[in-house]
Each structure stands twice: as structure tokens, then as C-alpha cells.
Amino acid sequence: MDILILGGNGFIGLAVALRLEAEGHRITALGRSVGRANRQHPNIRWKSADLAQFENASGWQDLVQGHQVIVNCAGALQDGLRDDLAATQERAMLALYQAANEAGGRRIVQISARVEGAAGSLPFLATKARADRALAASGLDHVILRPALVVGRNAHGGTALVRALAALPLVLPLVHAASPVETVALDDVAEAVALAVAGKIESGSDIDLAASGQLSLGEVVAAHRAWLGLPATPVINLPAWIARPISLLADLAGKLGWRSPLRSTAMTVMTEGVLSGPGTGAPFPLASLAETLRRNPAGVQDLWFARLYLLKAPAILALSFFWLLSGTIPLFRLDAAAAHFLPLLPQGMAIAATLATCLLDIVLGLAVLVRPFARSALLGMLAVTTAYLAAATLVEPALWLDPLGPLVKVVPSIFLTLAALAILDER
Known part of the structure; x- marks a missing residue:
């Protein structure tokens, strides 16, 4: 039949x-x-x-x-x-x-x-x-x-x-x-x-x-x-x-x-x-x-x-929190954050680039909370993180040796993102 x-x-x-x-x-x-x-x-x-x-x-x-x-x-x-x-x-x-x-x-x-x-x-x-x-x-x-x-x-x-x-x-x-x-x-x-x-x-x-x-x-x-x-x-x-x-x-x-x-x-x-x-x-x-x-x-x-x-929900929430903070904190010290772009850009464009990256981080942090957008947001996080690390390595390679580890600390977030992608599917 x-x-x-x-x-x-x-x-x-x-x-x-x-x-x-x-x-x-x-x-x-x-x-x-x-x-x-x-x-x-x-x-x-x-x-x-x-x-x-x-x-x-x-x-x-x-x-x-x-x-x-x-x-x-x-x-x-x-x-x-x-x-x-x-x-x-x-x-x-x-x-x-x-x-x-x-x-x-x-x-x-x-x-x-x-x-x-x-x-x-x-x-x-x-x-x-x-x-x-x-x-x-x-x-x-x-x-x-x-x-x-x-x-x-x-x-x-x-x-x-x-x-x-x-x-x-x-x-x-x-x-x-x-x-x-x-x-x-x-x-x-x-x-x-x-x-x-x-x-x-x-x-x-x-x-x-x-x-x-x-x-x-x-x-x-x-x-x-x-x-x-x-x-x-x-x-x-x-x-x-x-x-x-x-x-x-x-x-x-x-x-x-x-x-x-x-x-x-x-x-x-x-x-x-x-x-x-x-x-x-x-x-x-x-x-x-x-x-x-x-x-x-x-x-x-x-x-x-x-x-x-x-662990799926805590992983998604942790990533959202991480990206929202990474996009929000620089806004309170905009000039200091923009200083990282000064080797490549003039002051005005450096501030604009800082605002753009902050907005991108915030958008990704919010998007991962919405189920239809979660996979795209996680993939976006991987792409943006890779770009950030590559750019920072070219412009300020000494950051890898910074005692506070601003670049080293990003690496665990990459693996958390990969884990979240691996367990995202419901069926």
C-alpha cells in the first residue's frame, strides 16, 4: 500500500x-x-x-x-x-x-x-x-x-x-x-x-x-x-x-x-x-x-x-555570555580597545573597526540563543575567532606571551564551540 x-x-x-x-x-x-x-x-x-x-x-x-x-x-x-x-x-x-x-x-x-x-x-x-x-x-x-x-x-x-x-x-x-x-x-x-x-x-x-x-x-x-x-x-x-x-x-x-x-x-x-x-x-x-x-x-x-x-544548555549559555562580554567590555574603554588597530588603521577608522567587531560579537552572542540561528552563530564564532587570532598574530604576536593570556584564553572557547556544534542536533 x-x-x-x-x-x-x-x-x-x-x-x-x-x-x-x-x-x-x-x-x-x-x-x-x-x-x-x-x-x-x-x-x-x-x-x-x-x-x-x-x-x-x-x-x-x-x-x-x-x-x-x-x-x-x-x-x-x-x-x-x-x-x-x-x-x-x-x-x-x-x-x-x-x-x-x-x-x-x-x-x-x-x-x-x-x-x-x-x-x-x-x-x-x-x-x-x-x-x-x-x-x-x-x-x-x-x-x-x-x-x-x-x-x-x-x-x-x-x-x-x-x-x-x-x-x-x-x-x-x-x-x-x-x-x-x-x-x-x-x-x-x-x-x-x-x-x-x-x-x-x-x-x-x-x-x-x-x-x-x-x-x-x-x-x-x-x-x-x-x-x-x-x-x-x-x-x-x-x-x-x-x-x-x-x-x-x-x-x-x-x-x-x-x-x-x-x-x-x-x-x-x-x-x-x-x-x-x-x-x-x-x-x-x-x-x-x-x-x-x-x-x-x-x-x-x-x-x-x-x-x-x-551539558548542551550550559555550553550554549557560556558561549553566549563569553561573546556578549567580549563585545560589551571594549565599549567602556573604546580608545584603549581601538589602540590594537592603530598599527593598521588611522584613529578614526580604528574606532570604527572596534565598534564593528563589538557589534559582531554581540550579534553572535545573541544569535546563538535562538535555535534556528544557533548553528550559523556557532560557525560564525569559529570563523570570527580564527580571523581575530590570525590578525592579532600578525599585528601583535607578543600577545601570545602576555602573562594574562588574552589570545591563549580564546583557544578553549574554540573547543567549546566545536563541542556545542557536535551535540547541537536534537534528532
Whole structure:
């Protein structure tokens, strides 16, 4: 069959796409940035698209016409610079259902979530709930799947954070450590989608995907710590208020395009834990967390990822602070700063050059904080730093021997910039 997958390069979407492609289906996968996915998986037809632009049925017509089944794996945690939940999780889906009906009907397999509970009124779950109700009322052939915390070979979002917490040294400081968590293997989610696509799950089914047995968040993190090969360490249950400043900062980062799993929506969900809803159970046995981890043994690259994950934000902030200071401090002693240009330029032009370099530093320090500009800003930092060092070496080579090391100190910033580039990608 010809199958369209929304969010095809996401954590769940890619696993679903590969499973269905292996079964012989012809797959078209939508995602906002598909260049790397296209290079890695050329047998899948990749299309770059932003679901927020598909709010009218007419926008879906060509895609719907060419596919018998549509699998929706798209979603986002919280509104931000790059995410509009009402547009992508609700309005685009309602337009899709209309287009599917106008085309004579299509089977829709929807990956949703438990929409009840403390976070039910927040946009993340409220938009999903309205889309689910609209799908159920649409008359379309459909299956809704509601996975619990999805665990697989790779990690993204909440599971990435679990791995990072598991790798902390000495102790495991957790907020909501006692909250219950249910899990489901990523392979089992893909299996459920495959069954739904094949028509082996009754139309109209609303299925919870959660392995039997609840664990606490502390137990889930401890299981991942053992999976990483690290020794057991005590879990410290921290009061919820400690996480609020972190969530506020994560929400602010979200407005700049960074998708942190520490945002307030996730914290609200964790007040009750990650649980399945009142829907029907899976039509086949689901692997437990222990079994899922056994099937996907960790390598040293997983340990590196876990240890580096929480260092990304401090690295970006440190670089921003460094460049903002380097651009601001010379403005308070402009003549002294301009003196470095005097061997090459007259006084007026030296001051102009100093102001220009200060402005460039400040722009780079601000741009690296905005996720869509971060990679370009980091590359710009490398280019500008190289130019600064080359020019300083030609004009004032003695600065390399200065006791305060004004040039030597720049070298560590280069390696921090390279490290930030290496860990910048989210998926």
C-alpha cells in the first residue's frame, strides 16, 4: 500500500516508517527537516512540510489522493518559536479528516496520548483530545493508539532526559521520583501501527499501549542507570518547587526554539506520572521496560549521549555570555580597545573597526540563543575567532606571551564551540 506518515523523521515516526517499509509498503514521510533522513533512508520518499501550513483541506488533497493509509506520528510538547500546537495538532488534523472524507475515505492511524489528568487542559493534551474526538466523529476508518513513555534503541524528549538523569554522578536527584510511570517499547508501538495499517485492529478502536506493571520514576531512572553500566546510587526525591525555576527557564528557551523536556507541560504531567488511560489494551503482549532494555544493549556512545545531554544548555549559555562580554567590555574603554588597530588603521577608522567587531560579537552572542540561528552563530564564532587570532598574530604576536593570556584564553572557547556544534542536533 501507499502510506503517508506525518512526523516521519521523529522518534516514533521513523521507527514506524522503517517497519512499514520493511513490510513492502511504499512510504511517503513528512517532516520539517528531512535532509539527513533522506540520506540515511533513501528507500522512503521524504517530503519537507510544516503541518502548521496545512490548515485547509485543499492543502491535503494531493497527499491524500496518493495514499490509502495515513499515519499521524506528528506532535509537539508545548507552544514555542517553532511549534504551534493548535495549528499542528488540531486544525491541520481537522483539515486532513475533511480532505480524507472528500477523497472517499482513508484509514487514519493516530498516535495520541492519555488526555485526562492534571495536564489535560494544557494545549499539548487539549489539542490532541479535540483532534481525537473529531476523528472519532468523522466517520473515517480509524485507529487511535495512546502509548505510555516510549523506550527504544534511540532516545528523544522524555526518554533522553531519563538517560541523562541516570548518568548523573554520586546521587540521582529527582523531582516526582515516586510518580508512577508506565512504559512501552518503541518496537511494540511500530507493531501496533503495522497491525492497524493491515486492518487487523478493528476500526474505531482506541487502544492504550502500556506494558503491564507500574514503576516509579526513580525505578525507571535506576533501570536506565544499570543499562548504561553504571553502579547503583541513591535516589533523592526533591520537592516540586525546586523544578519551577528550571521549568520557567526551559519555557523561555522554548520561545527561542529550544524543545526541552523540562518545560512546564512535562512537569505538570509528571505530578501524576505517565499512565495509560481507560482505553482498550493492546492486542498482543507488550515488552516490559527490563525486556526492552535487554533487547537494546547500551554501548559507550549511549553513555556519552547521557553524560553530554544536560551539558548542551550550559555550553550554549557560556558561549553566549563569553561573546556578549567580549563585545560589551571594549565599549567602556573604546580608545584603549581601538589602540590594537592603530598599527593598521588611522584613529578614526580604528574606532570604527572596534565598534564593528563589538557589534559582531554581540550579534553572535545573541544569535546563538535562538535555535534556528544557533548553528550559523556557532560557525560564525569559529570563523570570527580564527580571523581575530590570525590578525592579532600578525599585528601583535607578543600577545601570545602576555602573562594574562588574552589570545591563549580564546583557544578553549574554540573547543567549546566545536563541542556545542557536535551535540547541537536534537534528532
